[in-house]
Structure formats: structure tokens, C-alpha cells
Amino acid sequence: MNIVNEARSLLKANIREYGMYIALFVIMLTFSILTDGLFMSSRNISNLIDATGYIAVLAVGMTLVIVIRHIDLSVGFASGFLGAIAAILLTQAGAPVYLTIPIILVLGVGIGLINGFLVAQVGIPAFVATLAGMLFFRGALLQVTEKTGTIIIKNDHFNAIGNGFIPAIAKVHGMNLLSLIIGGLIIAAYIFGELSKRRNKLKYKFEVISKSMFSIKLVFVSFIIAYITWILANYNGFSWTVIIVLIVVAIYHVLTTSTVLGRHIYAVGSNPEAANLSGISVKKITYFVFASMGLLTGLSGILFTARLQSATTTAGTLFELDAIAAAFVGGVSAAGGVGKVTGSIIGAIVMSSLSNGMNLMGVGISYQYMIRGLVLAAAVIFDVATRKKRG
Numbered sequence: 001m002n003i004v005n006e007a008r009s010l011l012k013a014n015i016r017e018y019g020m021y022i023a024l025f026v027i028m029l030t031f032s033i034l035t036d037g038l039f040m041s042s043r044n045i046s047n048l049i050d051a052t053g054y055i056a057v058l059a060v061g062m063t064l065v066i067v068i069r070h071i072d073l074s075v076g077f078a079s080g081f082l083g084a085i086a087a088i089l090l091t092q093a094g095a096p097v098y099l100t101i102p103i104i105l106v107l108g109v110g111i112g113l114i115n116g117f118l119v120a121q122v123g124i125p126a127f128v129a130t131l132a133g134m135l136f137f138r139g140a141l142l143q144v145t146e147k148t149g150t151i152i153i154k155n156d157h158f159n160a161i162g163n164g165f166i167p168a169i170a171k172v173h174g175m176n177l178l179s180l181i182i183g184g185l186i187i188a189a190y191i192f193g194e195l196s197k198r199r200n201k202l203k204y205k206f207e208v209i210s211k212s213m214f215s216i217k218l219v220f221v222s223f224i225i226a227y228i229t230w231i232l233a234n235y236n237g238f239s240w241t242v243i244i245v246l247i248v249v250a251i252y253h254v255l256t257t258s259t260v261l262g263r264h265i266y267a268v269g270s271n272p273e274a275a276n277l278s279g280i281s282v283k284k285i286t287y288f289v290f291a292s293m294g295l296l297t298g299l300s301g302i303l304f305t306a307r308l309q310s311a312t313t314t315a316g317t318l319f320e321l322d323a324i325a326a327a328f329v330g331g332v333s334a335a336g337g338v339g340k341v342t343g344s345i346i347g348a349i350v351m352s353s354l355s356n357g358m359n360l361m362g363v364g365i366s367y368q369y370m371i372r373g374l375v376l377a378a379a380v381i382f383d384v385a386t387r388k389k390r391g
Contacts, residue, residue: 112294
């Protein structure tokens with residue numbers, strides 16, 4: 001009974017963080033029942049996660065932008081434009097993949113720094129500065145693709161980034177062995193990280209949950225990771241898109257939770273004036289966050305272009321809104337200072353699951369947009385309500 005009461009108290013105290021996981025579980029269970037198990041099939045889950053990759057990467061960057069109380073509307077068409085530049089480099093300039101990818105990422109950082117300069121140095125509101133960028137890159141994308149309309153990429157190595165899977169090494173009962181090993185390593189890393197975090201809290205006499213509750217949490221999360229690994233290993237295993245997203249999430253999770261820079265980012269988001277007075281350079285943090293967003297915009301463009309195996313005139317349409325929606329649904333506060341990159345990834349999967357499930361059920365596109373809009377509105381209402389309760 002004590003465990004039940006503790007679980008109830010823990011859920012109540014961390015409703016913002018756990019609410020999205022509960023929502024994802026309910027969505028997946030509902031669609032699995034309504035589609036007679038088709039939603040949770042290995043092929044569909046694999047395609048769902050791969051299709052979420054380019055938005056998930058943008059959502060990670062957008063999380064930090066919103067945390068410091070800004071927004072970036074340019075990322076959609078900037079992503080499409082950078083993807084088109086990658087296609088031109090590969091098909092017309094004959095550049096190899098190992099050279100094309102760094103060039104695109106550097107260009108992305110440059111775009112981010114320009115946004116950062118306009119916001120931090122010139123003082124233009126981020127909404128206006130990035131809206132201008134959105135219009136500019138929309139035109140730039142049309143300009144570079146106007147002759148052919150679509151630039152077909154026939155480079156197998158590049159296309160594998162969006163469509164390929166990691167090698168199996170061997171098959172165990174028809175399952176991808178390497179994917180099973182990676183899944184096991186992820187579980188081990190998660191358990192090690194949680195144990196280290198708990199030890200540090202106890203060392204400094206911070207409050208922690210009971211051993212029983214902590215053990216239940218470890219087992220539950222490990223089971224979820226193992227189950228998803230098992231589903232993917234039964235198909236083609238982990239895709240390169242999934243590996244890239246996992247690396248991005250791991251880097252940004254460590255950056256935001258275990259570094260001085262991460263603490264400064266959240267300090268700026270919580271109270272820019274106080275952060276400035278305490279010696280934190282708000283301008284430098286703004287530059288860094290927008291440069292980071294630009295880097296991930298370039299990566300998103302690479303993932304999307306590789307998945308389509310081509311660059312199109314419509315690439316990047318609504319990417320920025322999907323990334324913003326994923327961040328808010330994932331628990332990022334509209335008031336700034338609150339939000340986790342892991343939550344935004346869950347938010348991206350929630351939004352993709354809604355679209356995927358409704359597509360499998362044959363729901364019209366008009367209803368899909370309305371339902372997704374209601375989900376986003378509910379997430380922001382929830383954020384406002386929880387902030388009022390804490391205040």
C-alpha cells in the first residue's frame with residue numbers, strides 16, 4: 001500500500017514529466033486495439049520511428065530555443081533548403097558523402113549564428129527574425145530547385161542514412177543480433193545513469209524515492225526499451241536514422257543535465273535578468289542555442305532528403321510547427337526555463353503516432369489536423385494549469 005501511495009505522490013509531483021509517457025501508452029494501446037494489432041507490428045513501428053527522425057532532431061533543438069524564451073520559425077524551410085544543397089553537391093558537384101555532410105552541418109551552424117546575431121545583438125524579436133528567415137529560405141529552396149523541380153539522389157551511401165539499417169552481424173531466431181546488443185547497452189547505460197544520479201543525490205542528502213519505487217521504475221523503463229528493441233529486431237533492426245537520433249538525444253541530454261553550459265541555458269530561460277546579474281552572458285547563450293538549432297536543422301535536412309532520396313520544392317513545409325508541437329507536447333513550458341530533450345522526443349513520437357494511427361484507420365486528413373491541433377492545445381493548457389498550481 002505504501003508503494004501505491006508513493007507512486008501516486010510521485011506521479012502527482014511529476015505530472016508534467018510522466019503525463020506524456022502515459023499519453024503515449026494510451027495512444028499506442030488505443031490504436032493497437034482499433035487496428036487489430038497492426039499499429040504495433042514490427043514493420044509499422046519501424047516505419048513510424050524512422051518517419052519521426054527528422055522532426056525529432058528539430059524538436060531537440062527547438063526545446064533549447066523555447067527554454068530560453070525564444071522561437072525559431074525558419075527551421076522548416078532552412079532544413080528543406082540545406083537538404084537541396086546536399087542533393088546539388090552530391091548530384092551536380094560530385095562531392096562525396098563524407099564531405100557533403102560536414103558542409104551542410106557547417107552551413108546550418110552559420111544560419112543559426114545569423115539568427116542568433118539578429119536576436120541577441122540587433123535585438124530583433126526571435127519571432128520576427130526567424131519569420132524573415134522562413135520566407136527567405138522558402139524562396140531560396142524554390143530558386144535552387146526551380147529548374148528540375150525535384151533533384152533525384154542516386155548515392156546509395158547517402159540514401160542509406162534515411163532508409164538503411166545497421167548490419168545484423170548474425171540472426172538469433174530471425175532477430176537482428178547487433179540491434180539486440182545495442183538495446184542491451186542502452187538499458188545498461190540507463191540503469192548505470194540512474195544509479196549514479198541516485199548516489200549523488202544521497203551523497204548531498206537530497207530527497208530520493210524509496211528503493212522499492214526506484215527498482216520498479218528501473219524495471220519498467222528497461223522493459224519498455226527491451227520491448228521496442230525486440231519489435232525492431234524482429235523487422236530489420238535499428239535503422240541508421242534511429243542510431244543518429246539516439247546519439248543526438250544522448251549528447252543533448254548530457255549537455256542539458258550534466259554541464260555548466262546546460263545549467264546556464266536553463267538559468268537564462270528561468271530569469272534572463274537574474275542570470276545576467278549573476279555573470280551569465282545571455283548573449284553568448286542565445287548565440288549557442290541558435291547555432292545548435294542551425295546544426296540540427298542541417299542534420300534534419302540530411303535525414304529528410306536521404307529518406308525521400310531526393311530534394312523537392314515542398315521540402316520543409318510545416319517542419320517548424322511539427323517541431324514546436326513536439327516540444328510543447330513533450331513538456332516544454334511556454335514560459336521558458338522548463339523542458340527536457342527526452343520529453344520532446346516523446347512528444348514527437350506522440351504526434352507521429354497520432355498521424356500514423358489515424359492513417360491506418362482511414363481517418364480523413366482534415367480530421368487529423370483538427371485532432372492534432374486539439375492535442376497541442378491540451379498540452380499548452382496543461383502547462384498553464386500546472387504552472388498556476390505551483391505558483
